[in-house]
Amino acid sequence: MPQIVDVEPLTRDRFREFGDVIEIDGDASYSINGGMADRFHDMAKVEASGPEGRVLISMVRSRHCELPLVVSAVERHPYGSQAFIPTKLGSFLVVVCLDRQGVPQAPRAFIAQPGQGVNYHSNVWHGVLSPLVNEQDFLVVDRGGLGSNLEEYNFAEPYVIEGNVRC
Amino acid sequence: MPQIVDVEPLTRDRFREFGDVIEIDGDASYSINGGMADRFHDMAKVEASGPEGRVLISMVRSRHCELPLVVSAVERHPYGSQAFIPTKLGSFLVVVCLDRQGVPQAPRAFIAQPGQGVNYHSNVWHGVLSPLVNEQDFLVVDRGGLGSNLEEYNFAEPYVIEGNVRC
Numbered sequence: 001m002p003q004i005v006d007v008e009p010l011t012r013d014r015f016r017e018f019g020d021v022i023e024i025d026g027d028a029s030y031s032i033n034g035g036m037a038d039r040f041h042d043m044a045k046v047e048a049s050g051p052e053g054r055v056l057i058s059m060v061r062s063r064h065c066e067l068p069l070v071v072s073a074v075e076r077h078p079y080g081s082q083a084f085i086p087t088k089l090g091s092f093l094v095v096v097c098l099d100r101q102g103v104p105q106a107p108r109a110f111i112a113q114p115g116q117g118v119n120y121h122s123n124v125w126h127g128v129l130s131p132l133v134n135e136q137d138f139l140v141v142d143r144g145g146l147g148s149n150l151e152e153y154n155f156a157e158p159y160v161i162e163g164n165v166r167c
Numbered sequence: 168m169p170q171i172v173d174v175e176p177l178t179r180d181r182f183r184e185f186g187d188v189i190e191i192d193g194d195a196s197y198s199i200n201g202g203m204a205d206r207f208h209d210m211a212k213v214e215a216s217g218p219e220g221r222v223l224i225s226m227v228r229s230r231h232c233e234l235p236l237v238v239s240a241v242e243r244h245p246y247g248s249q250a251f252i253p254t255k256l257g258s259f260l261v262v263v264c265l266d267r268q269g270v271p272q273a274p275r276a277f278i279a280q281p282g283q284g285v286n287y288h289s290n291v292w293h294g295v296l297s298p299l300v301n302e303q304d305f306l307v308v309d310r311g312g313l314g315s316n317l318e319e320y321n322f323a324e325p326y327v328i329e330g331n332v333r334c
Contacts, residue, residue, distance in 0.1 A: 024226050024304060033295040037229035042311060044224040055222040057211040057250055057286065057308055059191050062204035083224055085306045087282070088256055115254070117306070119224065128200040137191060139252045139284070139306055141224055144209060 080143025085117030247310025252284030262294030
């Protein structure tokens with residue numbers, strides 16, 4: 001029998017042990033541009049270590065997923081963080097796991113609301129991008145360089161993410 | 168008499184000497200996530216030099232500008248690039264200048280269409296964020312650290328950006 005995971009709302013408190021929530025609401029800001037704009041400063045821990053590590057800006061165009069979603073594998077990146085910020089309003093699903101001695105533990109699933117992005121810290125197990133709209137473009141800030149920066153883990157038994165979410 | 172600057176479309180070719188255009192159209196991509204997404208890889212030169220330089224992820228909420236727009240000053244950042252990517256569909260105005268011996272030369276003005284972002288290279292003179300919608304949120308990737316990373320220049324005579332653009 002597959003193991004069921006219920007979706008949770010994405011908040012900074014809930015997500016703290018996995019990474020950062022990138023969003024405007026609730027952040028301290030300061031005024032810039034002669035009062036015409038507010039800057040919400042330094043909201044994510046950007047990591048790019050390892051041989052010739054550097055920070056990249058890329059985009060990903062991702063097709064939709066549907067709930068229930070079967071998650072049979074997760075991945076992580078030892079040398080770098082990975083931020084995903086939608087460039088069109090839309091929700092997406094964020095699946096992460098804590099690690100125990102190299103093995104990802106029971107997944108948790110968060111719904112990122114329109115206006116929210118996430119930054120996975122290095123070495124945090126996560127699932128693939130899962131927009132809950134037909135198609136979503138994400139701005140990606142992650143790490144380039146040499147060395148092996150990808151580790152994958154296939155679950156012996158898939159998990160199933162369930163939730164009452166409109167796709 | 169103020170000097171008039173006409174707006175131009177934002178394309179990679181036109182913008183090359185100022186920085187990078189971050190957009191999906193026309194980029195080479197490769198398939199990821201088991202075919203469910205395409206990655207458009209490494210589209211901007213991210214710079215973070217100087218004392219304790221590091222890359223930041225921030226957001227800016229910016230109020231609208233209207234054309235004609237009076238530009239009386241520009242700024243640049245010696246230690247870092249600065250990328251701005253809207254997180255909601257909308258146009259914005261990009262004002263940049265070439266430099267001659269520390270003095271910004273005649274401005275050029277580009278219209279970024281919905282789906283386009285820009286990355287100013289370090290030391291490129293540019294105007295402040297100018298969304299052509301009521302309010303726009305931008306994801307910002309720029310440089311934090313110590314040292315003075317801001318240089319401003321006030322024009323003796325302001326420039327006026329004109330164009331037939333719906334605000």
